[in-house]
Amino acid sequence: MATILTLAGDGIGPEIMTQAIDVLKAVNEKFSLDLTLESGLIGGVAIDATGEPLPDETLARARAADAVLLGAVGGPKWDAIERSKRPERGLLKIRGELGLFANLRVAKLYPQLANASSIKPEIISGLDLLIVRELTGGIYFGEPRGIRTLENGEQQGYNTMVYSTSEIQRIGKVAFELAKTRAQAAGTAAKVCSVDKANVLEVTELWKQTMIQMQQAEYSDVALSHMYADNACMQLIKDPKQFDVMVTGNMFGDILSDEAAMLTGSIGMLPSASLDESGKGMYEPCHGSAPDIAGQDKANPLATILSVAMMLRYTFKQEDAAQAIEQAVSDVLDDGLRTLDILDSSEAGLKQVGCKEMGQAVLAKLI
Ligand code: IPM
Ligand code: MG
Secondary structure, three states, X not given: OEEEEEEEEOOOHHHHHHHHHHHHHHHHHHOOOOEEEEEEOOOHXXXXXXXXXXXXXXXXXXXXXXXXXXXXXXXXXXXXXXXXXXXXXXXXXHHHHOOOOEEEEEEEOOHHHXXXXXXXXXXXXXXXXXXXXXXXXXXHOOOOOEEEEOOOXXXXXXXXXXXOHHHHHHHHHHHHHHHHHXXXXXXXXXXXXXXXXOOOOHHHHHHHHHHHHXXXXXXXXXXXXXXXXXXXXXXXXXXXXXXXXXXXXXXXXXXXXXXXXXXXXXXXXXXXXXXXXXXXEEEEEOOOOOXXXXXXXXXXXXXXXXXXXXXXXXXXXXXXXXXXXXXXXXXXXXXXXXXXXXXXXXXXXXXXXXXXXXXXXXXXXXX
């Protein structure tokens, strides 16, 4: 028996989580997975209830669980709170405390959604790329950090971007290994593009050198290329299919993964996995809490539902169950169901649905 801790969080979090839990329960039964679900508090709702964005109890239960499924955190209600107590801090803390250093974000175009993207269909058709983002280091976690007052009375904000060789090596390994697995499955040659800003930042110069050394020592069967982060942003729009696996640090990965998400039509479609050294993970949609549409049954639950599929694949090694969910999502898109974010109003035969109807349609394909 394994335990999954669900943390719905804020904004649209509870709505999308309700749908994802229904789907999870259905596959649990169908594939006799023997999974037990628990729920806990994180983010703004946790602040309201306990004063902390990540209460000790939630952290303890997350440590004890075999996997965590997260909705989203944050919202204007908590924006005025002191920085160290904001909802986002809870998310960063759980990533850090659980050692979830490897964040996998897959940007895969569902052919049914080619017209929902703002990019021309021929540029993105068949797109399937994986961004491997380092998640517990870099400028997000580097010390010193803060806002200080200078002698002249002016304020100065500062952060520190740091990566040690071992941190680079462990994320590099994840990227190289996944590139090999993906290439094997697709019958193509394995390739990794490492994204840095080595022309300016020493920290990423070390990043680049470390990637080169790893490739030479252990991964000569994987083609390694390097790209500056600004150029990578441009190339993702110009010719995204040149990439298979991209590996990069925390901040560049945050930015590039939002961009990659939009290639697929909507960030509402993008799931993610955040894994520790043993493969235990937290799974969450790449999008945020979307407070502007919260509680209105407008959110797209598919990224969270697809995060459940990633969980079954990576933590529980249940490939059949994972594929069943992905197929169900593809089937409802075939049926023409669209939440607002993926609706192309010029296309005939589509039906606009809310979060609940979309989730229940996926569920219906599974039972
Ligand atoms: C993400 C989000 C988070 C991040 C925020 C909510 C702290 O943008 O998961 O990409 O910056 O990592
Ligand atoms: Mg982000």
